[in-house]
Amino acid sequence: MFTPLLTSCPLVFLSFGGIRRRKDCTRGFSRSPFPICSLGRLLFFSLLLTTTAVPSPLFAQPPVIVNISGDLTESQRRNIRSHLSLTRLQENEIPTEAIFNRLYGKARQEAAKALEPFGYYTPEITLAQQSKDGTRSIEMVVVTGPPVTVKEVEITLTGPGEQEGILREAAQHFPLHQGDVLDHQLYEGGKDKLIAIALESGYHHAAFRTSRVEISKKSLSATVRLQLDTGPRYLFGPLTFDADFIDHDLLRKISPVHEGDPFSPKALTRLRQSLFNADYFKTVDLEYDPAQATSFKVPVKVVLTPNLAHKYGIGLGYGTDTGARGTLEYTNRHINKLGHQLNVQLQPAQRKSNLGGTYTIPIGDPKKDRLALAGKYETEEFDNTDTETVNATVSHDHFREWGEYSTYLQFLDEQYSIGSNTDHASLVIPGLKGSVFWADDRITTKRGIRFTATAIGSEENVLADTTFLQTSLRTKAIYTPFDQWRVLGRAEIGTTLVDDIYDLPPTLRYYAGGDQSVRGYGYKKIGPVDSEGNVVGGKNLLTYSVELERSLFEEWSGALFYDSGTAMNTFSNITLHSGAGIGVRWSGVFGQIRLDLAKALDEEGSWRIHFTMGADL
Numbered sequence: 001m002f003t004p005l006l007t008s009c010p011l012v013f014l015s016f017g018g019i020r021r022r023k024d025c026t027r028g029f030s031r032s033p034f035p036i037c038s039l040g041r042l043l044f045f046s047l048l049l050t051t052t053a054v055p056s057p058l059f060a061q062p063p064v065i066v067n068i069s070g071d072l073t074e075s076q077r078r079n080i081r082s083h084l085s086l087t088r089l090q091e092n093e094i095p096t097e098a099i100f101n102r103l104y105g106k107a108r109q110e111a112a113k114a115l116e117p118f119g120y121y122t123p124e125i126t127l128a129q130q131s132k133d134g135t136r137s138i139e140m141v142v143v144t145g146p147p148v149t150v151k152e153v154e155i156t157l158t159g160p161g162e163q164e165g166i167l168r169e170a171a172q173h174f175p176l177h178q179g180d181v182l183d184h185q186l187y188e189g190g191k192d193k194l195i196a197i198a199l200e201s202g203y204h205h206a207a208f209r210t211s212r213v214e215i216s217k218k219s220l221s222a223t224v225r226l227q228l229d230t231g232p233r234y235l236f237g238p239l240t241f242d243a244d245f246i247d248h249d250l251l252r253k254i255s256p257v258h259e260g261d262p263f264s265p266k267a268l269t270r271l272r273q274s275l276f277n278a279d280y281f282k283t284v285d286l287e288y289d290p291a292q293a294t295s296f297k298v299p300v301k302v303v304l305t306p307n308l309a310h311k312y313g314i315g316l317g318y319g320t321d322t323g324a325r326g327t328l329e330y331t332n333r334h335i336n337k338l339g340h341q342l343n344v345q346l347q348p349a350q351r352k353s354n355l356g357g358t359y360t361i362p363i364g365d366p367k368k369d370r371l372a373l374a375g376k377y378e379t380e381e382f383d384n385t386d387t388e389t390v391n392a393t394v395s396h397d398h399f400r401e402w403g404e405y406s407t408y409l410q411f412l413d414e415q416y417s418i419g420s421n422t423d424h425a426s427l428v429i430p431g432l433k434g435s436v437f438w439a440d441d442r443i444t445t446k447r448g449i450r451f452t453a454t455a456i457g458s459e460e461n462v463l464a465d466t467t468f469l470q471t472s473l474r475t476k477a478i479y480t481p482f483d484q485w486r487v488l489g490r491a492e493i494g495t496t497l498v499d500d501i502y503d504l505p506p507t508l509r510y511y512a513g514g515d516q517s518v519r520g521y522g523y524k525k526i527g528p529v530d531s532e533g534n535v536v537g538g539k540n541l542l543t544y545s546v547e548l549e550r551s552l553f554e555e556w557s558g559a560l561f562y563d564s565g566t567a568m569n570t571f572s573n574i575t576l577h578s579g580a581g582i583g584v585r586w587s588g589v590f591g592q593i594r595l596d597l598a599k600a601l602d603e604e605g606s607w608r609i610h611f612t613m614g615a616d617l
Helices: 036-053 074-083 096-119 165-172 183-202 246-252 266-279
Strands: 011-013 018-022 064-070 126-133 133-142 149-158 207-216 221-229 237-241 283-286 295-306 310-320 325-330 343-349 354-362 369-382 383-399 402-416 420-441 448-459 468-482 487-497 542-555 556-568 577-588 591-600 609-615
Touching: 064 096, 064 556, 074 096, 096 126, 096 133, 096 183, 149 165, 183 207, 183 266, 237 246, 246 266, 266 283, 266 295, 295 383, 310 487, 310 609, 325 354, 556 591
Parallel strands: 064 133, 149 221, 237 295
Antiparallel strands: 011 018, 126 133, 207 221, 283 295, 310 325, 325 343, 343 354, 354 369, 369 383, 383 402, 402 420, 420 448, 448 468, 468 487, 487 542, 542 556, 556 577, 577 591, 591 609
């Protein structure tokens, strides 16, 4: 039972003299015998009765229900439904008999028209209708019939670009060919691609003078006729720079376009993005006007403002291999007009700390080729091993879209103690390192693979305490067999040619165990041991891992993994150590944060926690 509440409410009284507001409807007011408060309660009861008697539109049946069946794909079915006027009626819009008959009479023609983009021009369509409780139900059965096939594709190029190789090749690779089913989506896509290639080649006024598909319903064949008039070709004219704080020869090396290259929107975007990526500039503005072109050469002026020269960074982190750690970083983005840069970084940590810096000199585009002078002082403590290392490196680095490679010369000086033994090594080490990768996205990868190979060595007679040669190959692959599942695999193999492993400092020996190796074991806990039981490292390394990851919700996922591997002095006697566990992942713009719980399978012990973060590849 509903009991109205009598409250003090700001309501309005009506009178012939106008509208007045009253604060309390429980008090008398002689000039209006029938207060709106009472009227409001009556209206409320009336509305309540009305809403209980009339079904809500939210649950109302649509006035016309159309069921479509037949030998149709889901795309064809959706296209038919979207073309039917009967399906566009509002839920509360009940058509009159005349309107319904008119729309019903158009349905067969509309459905047939909806099949034409798929190449079906002679379908058989039957309709049946029935009415029940005010709702009309229509059954549409569609038999597509044989499709129209392409009999001929005729594409001609006219204008200054009619002999342009890339356009002629694009015309030859038009997506419709003789014998294909006529697909208007492929036809339009092919036209768009031809225009896009013409624009990218500098033909800004390219347009189709003829664009026609001739269809014979009698022979169920079609002829495609296209004539593309390229119009004049625009090229980059003089490329000038408005920037007095950096060498213009360096800017020309960074620029991916030069005078005489095809002038296009994509080329302008590449130019602007390459300058931004160099990290020297805060703003990059391009000034040009094709209307001012001379002999169709468009001059381009690049206006640059410098980025902040000095950049500082501070951070805190934790890794189960290194313990708690901090980071202090300083970067000078442009030391001089030649684009030289300096980066200095201090990373104190519980078990592995370093202080180092890198001075880079661009050779061409600094994001692609550079000379780097690096120095680092590092201390590390693990198991019963302590190291104190000083190294200096000169490297020539190359970065490409498919990978990177470097040649370098390193000076290494290392003081170390393993158990009760203390030693020292000093070596000059030339090296090669290269990586190649293929991935849909290197940060969050669904499908991809990466290979990394290194080769280093030294000669005892050339500024080194010992002679050795060391090579390694590391790979990681990611595959997504289903939408919510990923399979990740990694493996590493390395070998060292040296007379005695004790002649090499610990940083040049192989160890296994830890976050990036065999989880379930401590950092560098797997390897040959000395007479005191200290892990001293080995000549060779073999590790592999398989991981199955499942998306849970939003950025979170769970994982099961199995790792195995070892470090040893000979491949003829391999005893692998294995670990397995579960993990949780959180994906961000920088990659994943990974928290794993792993158990060593080859020895008794507690579960170990492993914490890492970074990009997939």
